[in-house]
Amino acid sequence: MLTHNPYKPQNWEIKKIIDETPDVKTFRLFQRGVRPFIYKPGQFVEISIPGAGEAPISITSTPTRPDYLELSIKKTGKVTGLLHGLSMGDVVNIRGPYGRGFPVDELKGEDLLFVAGGIGLAPLRSVINYVLDRRASYGEVIVLYGARSYDDLVFKDDLALWGSRRDMNLLATVDAGCDEWSDREEGWCGRVGVVTTLFSECKMDSARHLCLICGPHIMIKFALAGLMEAGFKPSRIITTLERMMKCGIGKCGHCNIGPKYVCQDGPVFTMEEISRLYEAL
Template sequence: MNKNELTPKPAVIKNIIDETADTKTFTLVFTDPEEQKRFQYKPAQFVEISVLGVGEAPISITSSPSQQGFLELSIKRVGKLTEVIHQLKPGDEVGIRGPYGNGFPADELKGFDLLFVAGGIGLAPLRSLINWVMDNRQDYGKVKILYGARTPGDIVFTRELTRWAGEPDTEVLYTVDRGDPQWQGNVGLVTQLLHRIELTPATYTAFICGPPVMIPFVIKDLLALGFKEENIISTLENYMKCGIGKCGHCLLGGKYICMEGPVFRYNEMKELGFGE
């Protein structure tokens, strides 16, 4: 048996959801049922997805570990590989290896109130943790979800945003940078939503995921509200080419993001030179 850790496992596309004009969510199942059973992951871990003869790229797992028998990847069309993936249909095969990364500390968060702040496709890895929390709702306190997109047409997971808002002790607010004639919701940066909710920073752990330019501003506002550095958790982006700490592409501050990240608490991010 080939046990090369860089060898992808074949997986079949079972379903595709068009989230926006340039983002699709793919439901995948490994062709080997035993491989599917072995595949266990944490929220915010990622896989390397490949198309033979085209290339490979790291993509966050957006499904929740509480949902067994498949995995979901939400992929934005941004280059050659993702363009090819967007042309695939149910029944087509891709390669998957992983999962990689440390993931969100879901078990450590039991009993805490949770704040999620997402921008754009950054809602994808947070969706994994949010659905984990919703599937284990009795283990967690209040939940507040703040989401920002460029335009109404760029909002992902619209059905789930509505469903989450209907869950007990859960508040969901979202905004767009630019509205359109039909948009009647909030317009402005996602950080503005922080001032529209009631929360006690001492009881909350905050999770941030979105464009790199967004994250420092959210962290600054959370600190101003009184959040402790260790209670602010975010993801760091760096090109994770191999996923197993061999190639060195994602080395930052002496740590391999693909292995010791991509999830870090803010006090850890500062040690890596974040914000300097």
């Protein structure tokens, strides 16, 4: 009898490559295999290059647009470096989807506040576009997004679209005084400052909003402090954790934090859950 092999990847063909920033590319992929690919925003895949290795990458597309899968990948090392060298028509191996995604059904009717930093917008973009594609099912949508510089803002097409919609509110900012401060920033007519400076401007309300955060560790730390000070309950703040991973399916123990496996019990956790995990953040 044939059994499903969870480690067996499927072939996906690269149909489009978008240069988001100098070191982030978005790959739009079409599946060549036969298994339908069903996923939730917040889940991740393991993408591999034979002979080089695998990398866990969040899905940035939304299941409401099922014709393709999108992954936004920052070049940081061996596998991601080789992925950046691929061209349209090349084939990559993908297994998954894995992990616990954002609870998009439980979020129905909620007023949502998204806080993202840098490439941390990738998993949140999946939820934001999911919510926008089912707009009537959700309450207010506020997106706060910060990047180091204009060049580091990812998904500029989405940002332009979200900024033009009247049924949501996008506030974007770039850090001031960073090393890469260039002529481009001088042309940036948006806000300047770290993402938490947008808190006072966005009229967030801890009694009403449910907050979803993703970004670099330092941003999450400061954002959490600001949200707690504003009165948000830990059960109403949801974030994602990153850990080194191997199997992605709760077998190897590489990603554990105490009794939890980030690959299986996460990567999406409420702050209430995280507060019970020693040194999770």
